[in-house]
Amino acid sequence: MSNVELSALISRLDFAWVTTFHIIYPPLTIGLAALLFFAEWRWLRTNDETWYRLCRFFEKLFIVNFGAGVATGVTMEMAFGILYGPFSQAAGPFLGQVLGYETITAFMYEAGFIGLMVFGWGKISRGMHLFATFNVALASSLSAFWIMDANSWMQSPSGVEYKDGVFHIVDWYAAILNPDVLAAFPHKLVASFELSLFFAAAVSAWYILKGQHVALFQRSLKYSVLALVVVAPLQVYVGDSLGRVTADAKPAGLAAMEGHFHTYNPDGSPNTSWNVLAWPNAKGDGNAWSIQIPHVLSLLETHTFDQPVPGLDQFAPQDRPPVVIPFYAFRIMAAIGGFLTLVAFWGGWLAWRGRLSVTRVTQNRWFLRAIIFSGFLPYLAIWTGWWTREVSRQPWVVYGLMRTEDGVSNMSVMSAIFWLVGFMTFELIVWAGTWYFLAKVVRKGPDMDSPIPGEGHEQLGHLADNSSNPGGEPEYIRPV
Template identity: 70%
Template sequence: MSDNSLSVFLSRLDFAWITSFHILYPPLTIGLAVILFFFEWRWVATNDERWYRLARFFEKLFIVNFGAGVATGITMEMAFGILYGPFSQAAGPFFGQVLGYETITAFMYEAGFIGLMIFGWGKISKKMHLFATFNVALSSSFSAMWILVANSWMQTPAGIVFKHGVFQVTDWVAALFNPDVMYGFPHMLVATFELALFFVAGVCAWFVLKRRNVTLFARPLRFALLALVVVAPLQVYLGDGLGATIAHDQPAALAAMEGHYNTYNKDGSVNTGWHILAWPNAKGDGNAFAITIPHVLSLLETHSWNGKVEGLNSIKPQDRPPVVVPFYSFRIMVAAGMAMMLVAFWGGWLALRRRLSADTIAANPWFLRAVTASAFLPYLAVWTGWWTREVARQPWIVYGMMRTSAGVSHMSVPLEIFWLVGYMAFELTVFGGTWYFLAKIIRKGPDLVSPVAQDGHQALGHIEEPAHHEPGKPEYLRPA
C-alpha cells in the first residue's frame, strides 16, 4: 500500500471512528426530548405528580447524553477541516450554507430554550416551561433534518455543478430536496423515536424487574411499548422506501449491500436471488459461497417476481464499493429492526391481555428482561445502518462526482496516525464518562421527595392515597 493510499485509508478510518461514536448520542437527544415533552404535557394537563417525577428523572439522563453529543459533534465539525480539507473547500457553497442553517435553526434556537428547560423548574410558569421543552424537542429535530439534508446530498447530489473544483449551487430546491433525503430524513427521524422509546422502555423494565417503584414506571413502560407497536413497523416501511431510492440512484451501493454481482444468470435469465449469507471471492467478481433464496431480491427492490437489479459486475471495477462491511452491516441492521418489532408486538399482545398494569406487569419477568436487553438494539441498528450508508457510497465522497481520495487532506502518515490516536482517546473518554453517569443516575433512581415545581415557586404535590396503604406516603413511593 502506497503512502497516499494509506493516508486515505487512515482518514476514512479516523472519520469513521468519530462519526460512529457521535451518532450514539444525537438520536437519543432528539427522541428523548419528545418523550420529555409528553411527560411534562401529561403533568400539566392532569397535575399528576408521577409525570413530573418521570420528567425530572429522564431529564437528568437527557442532560448527560446531550453534553456528550455536543462534545463529539464539535469534534466532528473540526475533523471535516482537518481530515477533509479539499472536500470542505469544494463543497463549501452548499455544505457551509446547510450547516449554517443548522446553527441558526437548531443550535441557536435550542440554546435559547434548553437553559429554561433545565434550570426553569419552579422559576417560570408550568406552561412556559412546557413551551421551552417543546422548543428543545423541535430544534433537535431541525438539527437532524439539516444533517440528513447534507448527508443525503452527498449520496444523491442534485441542484449543483462541479466547476473549477467547487460545487456551485444552481437549484437550491433540488439540492435541499434531493432524492435520498425524501426517505433518508424520515427514516432517521423515526429511528430517533424508536431508540428513545426503547431506551425509556428498557430503563422502566429494569426498575420493574428490581421491584423498585413499580407503580411509577409501569405506566411509561406501557405507553412506550404501545407507541413502538406503531413506530417499529413504520421504520421498516420507511427503510423499504429508502432501499428503493438507493436501487434507483445508487445501484452500486445497493449491489454491495446485497452482495449482488451478476445482473443475469448464465442462461440469460434475470438473477433475482437474495443472499442470507455470502462472502466475496478473491477476484472480487462473485461470491466464494452464498446461501440464497430465489426471487427475494427482486421482491424487495422492485416489488416484482423477476424485476432486474443491477449487479456489481456491470459497474466499472474502480467505481465499486467494498462489499463485506455494507453486506453484513445491512443484515445486522435489518435483524435488529425485526427483533425490535417482535418485542413491540409482544408488548402490544400483553397490553391487550391487560398484563402490563402496575399490578400484573411484574409477573412477566422474561418479557421485562427482553425489553431491558432490547434497549441496546436500536443503537446497534443506528450504528450498522450508518456504516452501510457511508461505506456503500465509496469510493465517492460525493456520489459520482468527487472521489474520497480527492477530498482528503494531504497529510503525512505519521500525522494521520497522530490525529487517529488523539480522536480515539477523546471519543473513548467521552463514551466511558457518558455511560458511567447514565448508569449512576439510573441506579440512584428518581427523586421522589423534593418539592414539586409549580408556577414560579416550589410547592409540595399531593396524591390521593388509598385507605389500605400506609398513610403519609404516595402509593408510588412504597415498595411493590
C-alpha cells in the first residue's frame, strides 16, 4: 500500500469515527424535544404537576445531550473540509447551500428559542414558554431534514450535472427532493422518536425498579410504552419503504446488504433466495456458505414471488461495495427493530391489562429490566443502520458520479494520523463527559420541591415525594 493509499484509508477511518460518534446525539435531541413539548402541553391542559416535574427533569437530560450534539456536529463540519477537501469543493454548490439552509432555518432558529425554553421558566408566560418548546422541537426536526437531505443526495444524486470536477445544480427541486430523502428522512425521524421513547422509558423503569419516585415515573413509562406500540412497528414499515428506494437508487448497495451475488441461478431462473446468514468466498464473487430461504428476497424487495433482484454480478468488480459490514450491520439493525417491537407490544399488553398502574407497575420486574436493556438498543440500531447506509454506498462518495478515492484530501500519512488522534481524543472526551453528566442528572433525580412557575400553582401545591410509599397514589401537598 502506497503512502497516498494509506493516508486516504486513515482519513476515511477518521471520518467514519467522527460520524459514528456524532450520529448518536441528534436523534435524542429531536425526540426528547418533542416529548418535552408533549409533557409541557399536558401540564398546561391538566394543571397536573406530575407533567411539570417530568418536563423539568427530562429537560436537564436534553440539555446535556444537546450540548454534545453541537460540539460533535461542529467537529464533523470541520472534518469535511480537512479530510474530504476535494469532495467539499466539488459538492459545494449543493452541500454549501443545504448546510446553509440548515444553519438559518434550523440551527439559528433552535438557538433562538432554546434559551427561552431553558431559562424562561417563571420569566415568560406559560403559553409563551410552550411556544418556545414547540419551536425547539420543530427546529430540531428541520435540522434533521437538511442534514439527511445532504446525505441522501450523496446516496441518490439528482438535479445536478458533474463536469469540470464540480457538481452544477440544474434542478434545485430535484436535488433537494431526491429519491432517497423522501424515505430516509421519515426513517430517521421515526428512529429518533423510537430512541427517545425507549430512553425515557428506560430511565423511568430504572427509578421504578429501585422504588424511587414511582408515582412520577409510572406516568412517563406508561405513556412512552403506549406511544411505542405505534412507533416501533411504524419504524419497521418505514424501513421497508427505504429498502425499496435503495433497490431502485442504489442497487449495488442493496445487493451488498443482502449478500446477493448472483441474479440468476445456474438453470437461468431468478435467484430469489434470501440469505439469513452468509459469508463471502475468498474470490469475492459468491458466498462460501449461506443459510437461505427461497423467494423471501423477492418478496422483501419487489413484493412479488419471483421477480429478479439485481445481484453484484450485474456490476463491474471495481464498482461493488464491501459485503460483510453492510450485510451483518443491516441484520443487527433489523433484529433490534423486531425485538423492540415485541417489547413495545409486551408493554402495550401490560397497559391494557392494567398492570402498569401506579399500584401494580412495580410487580413487572422482568418487563422493567427488559425496558432498561432496550434503552441501549436503539443506539446500536442507529449505529448499524448508519454503517449499512455509508458502507453500501462505496466505492462512491456521490453514488455513481464521484468515487471516494477522488474525494479524500491529499495529505501526508503523519498529517492523517495527527487528525485521527485528535478527532478520536475529542470525540471520546465528549462521549465520556456526556454519559457522566447524564448519569449525574439521573442519580440526583427530579426536583420535587421547587415552586411551580406561572399563575395558579399556589392552588395546586407540589407533588409529594412518595419514595417511601412506592405503591401509593400521588399525594399533593396543599399550601397552608
